[in-house]
Amino acid sequence: MALLRTSLVADTEPRIETGSHCLRPPVMGDFPAWSELRSESREFLRPWEPVWPQDDLTKAGFRRRLRRYAKDRREGRSHPFFLFERETATLLGGITLSNIRRGVSQSATLGYWMGARFAGHGHMSAAVNMILPFCFDVLGLHRIEAACLPENARSIRLLEKAGFRREGYARNYLLINGVWQDHVLFACLPEDHASAAELCTGNARGRLKEFL
Numbered sequence: 746m747a748l749l750r751t752s753l754v755a756d757t758e759p760r761i762e763t764g765s766h767c768l769r770p771p772v773m774g775d776f777p778a779w780s781e782l783r784s785e786s787r788e789f790l791r792p793w794e795p796v797w798p799q800d801d802l803t804k805a806g807f808r809r810r811l812r813r814y815a816k817d818r819r820e821g822r823s824h825p826f827f828l829f830e831r832e833t834a835t836l837l838g839g840i841t842l843s844n845i846r847r848g849v850s851q852s853a854t855l856g857y858w859m860g861a862r863f864a865g866h867g868h869m870s871a872a873v874n875m876i877l878p879f880c881f882d883v884l885g886l887h888r889i890e891a892a893c894l895p896e897n898a899r900s901i902r903l904l905e906k907a908g909f910r911r912e913g914y915a916r917n918y919l920l921i922n923g924v925w926q927d928h929v930l931f932a933c934l935p936e937d938h939a940s941a942a943e944l945c946t947g948n949a950r951g952r953l954k955e956f957l
Contacts, residue, residue, distance in 0.1 A: 759824065759883065761875050766868065768826040768840065768875055771814065775827060776807045778836040782860040789861035793897060796923045821845060823853075824884075828872045837863045840872045842880065842889075852888035853880065865899070873907045874942070881935045892918060892928040901929065908941030909933040 761768040771779065780802045783790075787797075800806040817823040823843040829836055838859035845853040855876070859869050880886045891909060893900040905911075909931040918928035 758818070759879065761826070761879055762831065763871065763875060765831055766837075766871050766875060767829045767831045768872060769829070770818070770825060771811060771827045771839075773808065773811060775836065776804055779807065779827070780804075782836055782838075786859075786861040789864070790858060792922055793894065793900075794858065794922065795920055817843075821847070826872075826876070828859075828868065830868075836860070837868045838872070840869070840876055842876065842884075845884075845886070850888070851886050852890060853884075853886055855889050855891045870903050870906060873903060874938075877907065877933065877938045881938070887934065889933045891931045891933075893931070894921065894926060895929050904931050904933075906941065907933065908937035908939075910937060 758770050759768075760770075784802055798806060814823070814825045817825075822845055823841060824845075825841040825843075826839065827836055828838045828840060838857065840855070840857040842853045842855060855873070857869055857872065877889065880889050889909075891904055892915065893904070895914075910933070911929060912932050913930040915928050915930055917925040918930075919926060
């Protein structure tokens with residue numbers, strides 16, 4: 746398993762790194778790469794996301810987004826990250842912990858998006874496996890929830906591989922692409938992710954033995 750390094754730039758700006766990927770909060774300097782990637786991926790993302798605001802890809806819209814992100818981080822409600830390929834600093838997509846609940850819940854909701862040209866190469870799987878230890882070991886959360894459309898087979902496989910377990914089916918759960926749509930509900934506990942990581946490690950060892 747890749748070595749994870751988590752650092753805190755102040756208490757509100759975590760940075761998570763492996764040898765191949767980096768997760769960090771977005772900054773204004775990311776706007777050109779972000780707007781280009783989102784623009785070229787619009788049709789790819791449209792079926793899986795809410796309708797974009799009219800000014801979503803403008804610099805003013807991005808600046809408002811960053812202000813909202815910063816406020817939510819300060820208040821402990823969310824942690825938004827951009828995902829980069831570490832060697833080239835190429836922006837690949839984004840992943841967000843939102844709706845963080847403390848008290849007796851200690852839970853959060855996981856959401857993510859991937860640029861069209863980078864999809865299907867394992868980048869988001871790497872990002873989910875980077876952020877879950879941060880959730881459990883750094884934030885002290887106990888439960889990470891996620892939801893996806895029933896026809897999103899790629900996302901379902903990604904979540905199950907990371908240790909998420911299917912827990913239910915919610916009718917008209919979220920307004921996606923302008924339509925209220927049903928979602929499959931998943932959740933991951935620390936022991937779920939640990940078991941999935943151990944299984945992945947065991948499979949990797951088994952594959953290695955085949956070549957020895």
